[in-house]
Amino acid sequence: MEAQELHRGRLIDHLHLVVRDLAASRRFYEALLEVLGVPIGGAAEDYFWADELFVSTADSDAAQGNLTGRHHLAFQARDRAAVEAFHKAGLAAGGTDNGAPGERPYHPGYYAAFLLDPDGNNIEAVFHGPHQRSSDSIRINFDS
Structure with a gap:
């Protein structure tokens, strides 16, 4: 596997999805990631990766033989047009x-689209609105 840049201070270091059909998943994620401007970082017969997302078959050494369950994964989009292109490309x-x-009710300006990937994972692209800079943090109250 190629060397990657290490990013310290993130809540999530990486996400590993174990899928039934790697070719179908690669077509799906390549289309989404291309729209979002994220290249595929590497691939082999039993996996591919992009940034901190790693996707493999169940028989990959990294997977330990088990498919992952249903997950919700949200990608940041640069604007509303990217959210719309994400949805169209994913379909x-x-x-x-x-x-x-x-728009979604999570906070003012939250603009998102949701797709199920070939394994049923809920994949989202979200633009937090023009009032938010990438360095801004947003606090969302899920208790209500």
Whole structure:
């Protein structure tokens, strides 16, 4: 595997999805990541990765023989147009609509779209609105 830049201070270091059909998952994620401007970082017969996302088959050494369960994974998008392009690309690449692009009630300006990947994971692209800079933090209250 190629060397990667280490980013300290993140809550999530990486995410590993173990999938049934690697080719279908690669088509799906390549389409989404291309729209979001994230290149595939590397690949082999039983895995591929991009940034901190690692996707493999169940028989990959990294997977220990088990498929992962259903997850919700949200990618940041640079603007509303990227959210819309994400949704369109994901549908064309075999994803299932799980929420068309639109504003959500999580906070003002939260614009997102949701797709189910070939394994049923809920994949989101979100733009937090023009009032938010990438260095800003947002606190969301999930207790209500």
